Amino acid sequence: MQLLIVRIESMNIKPDELHLNAWRLFITTHATLIDAIDRELVAAGCIPLHWYDVLVELVEASDHRLRLYELADKVVLSRSGLTRLVDKLENAGLLKREPNPEDRRGYYAVLTEAGHDALRKAWPIYAAGIQNHFAVNLTNTEAQVFSTALQKILKLPDDV
Amino acid sequence: MQLLIVRIESMNIKPDELHLNAWRLFITTHATLIDAIDRELVAAGCIPLHWYDVLVELVEASDHRLRLYELADKVVLSRSGLTRLVDKLENAGLLKREPNPEDRRGYYAVLTEAGHDALRKAWPIYAAGIQNHFAVNLTNTEAQVFSTALQKILKLPDDV
DNA sequence: AATAAGTAGTTGCATGTGCAATTATTCCAT
DNA sequence: ATGGAATAATTGCACATGCAACTACTTATT
Numbered sequence: 001m002q003l004l005i006v007r008i009e010s011m012n013i014k015p016d017e018l019h020l021n022a023w024r025l026f027i028t029t030h031a032t033l034i035d036a037i038d039r040e041l042v043a044a045g046c047i048p049l050h051w052y053d054v055l056v057e058l059v060e061a062s063d064h065r066l067r068l069y070e071l072a073d074k075v076v077l078s079r080s081g082l083t084r085l086v087d088k089l090e091n092a093g094l095l096k097r098e099p100n101p102e103d104r105r106g107y108y109a110v111l112t113e114a115g116h117d118a119l120r121k122a123w124p125i126y127a128a129g130i131q132n133h134f135a136v137n138l139t140n141t142e143a144q145v146f147s148t149a150l151q152k153i154l155k156l157p158d159d160v
Numbered sequence: 161m162q163l164l165i166v167r168i169e170s171m172n173i174k175p176d177e178l179h180l181n182a183w184r185l186f187i188t189t190h191a192t193l194i195d196a197i198d199r200e201l202v203a204a205g206c207i208p209l210h211w212y213d214v215l216v217e218l219v220e221a222s223d224h225r226l227r228l229y230e231l232a233d234k235v236v237l238s239r240s241g242l243t244r245l246v247d248k249l250e251n252a253g254l255l256k257r258e259p260n261p262e263d264r265r266g267y268y269a270v271l272t273e274a275g276h277d278a279l280r281k282a283w284p285i286y287a288a289g290i291q292n293h294f295a296v297n298l299t300n301t302e303a304q305v306f307s308t309a310l311q312k313i314l315k316l317p318d319d320v
Numbered sequence: 321a322a323t324a325a326g327t328a329g330t331t332g333c334a335t336g337t338g339c340a341a342t343t344a345t346t347c348c349a350t
Numbered sequence: 351a352t353g354g355a356a357t358a359a360t361t362g363c364a365c366a367t368g369c370a371a372c373t374a375c376t377t378a379t380t
């Protein structure tokens with residue numbers, strides 16, 4: 001009897017049409033919007049979206065610094081991918097690596113003043129992109145439902 | 161007077177905290193879910209997610225065929241990117257190119273029986289991934305709001 | 321009809337990103 | 351204390367993907 005219950009609980013029920021449609025819109029909309037907004041940033045002579053994502057995590061972190069692995073998690077990038085992205089940002093002077101005296105394996109990425117400037121320059125363009133492509137189409141209620149749903153989804157990434 | 165009105169209408173208002181939070185969750189959740197589901201497909205010996213996306217457009221098209229440029233639009237990929245993706249799928253036998261007698265510049269991508277089989281094999285894995293990572297966290301109402309919102313967003317990609 | 325402009329698809333090149341292996345360091349069990 | 355497992359970051363390699371240039375063909379203009 002218990003075996004049966006377990007089987008039913010772990011059985012994979014397929015998404016219905018409604019949810020499947022939501023999923024497909026999710027994928028397509030994401031690709032379309034990222035593409036559009038990134039182009040707008042680059043066209044305006046600002047840093048690209050992925051650079052922005054990294055720098056904004058730093059500006060929000062205490063002391064404007066994060067360990068590289070924390071940064072990799074936050075921007076959903078592999079360690080190696082992050083290493084090279086940080087290389088570029090460091091070469092551009094937007095952040096610098098600082099060795100960590102408490103753990104000599106690792107480094108902090110620390111936002112520089114130039115990095116802060118780059119964020120300040122890009123923000124109006126990015127904000128306009130988010131507003132015009134995305135936010136303008138969502139009522140407050142919809143944005144609330146949207147956020148709540150995505151938060152639930154993110155919280156259980158390994159749930160099977 | 162009219163000049164003033166135009167300026168106000170085209171002014172870029174920034175997204176509020178609620179909408180900004182929704183946007184950031186949108187980006188992070190997308191990256192996380194695509195990563196998880198693609199791994200599950202590959203681990204199960206199925207075609208990767210991007211291949212699936214292409215083939216599913218074909219299976220839904222009339223005669224199981226689409227012009228390459230139509231396919232590029234549907235999967236939000238550049239022309240050159242699509243050319244090479246179609247190369248791989250054709251080499252794997254999952255689709256074939258067919259010249260179009262009505263316009264000799266272009267080709268159709270046509271789903272093969274093997275392509276159909278690959279879809280059938282991958283679907284249970286993909287469906288389970290969508291269900292477990294995504295759909296299970298959305299009530300019907302939430303899914304409805306979600307879809308409606310994304311549809312609005314997608315309809316106006318160039319609205320500024 | 322002839323020519324120019326536009327479109328479909330492909331290719332060279334540059335860039336971005338993940339995996340597996342590597343190095344340096346830290347943590348843990350004894 | 352010491353050796354083995356785990357972790358942080360980097361690097362070599364392979365692969366994916368966009369842009370610009372190109373070829374082949376179609377459409378529009380005259």
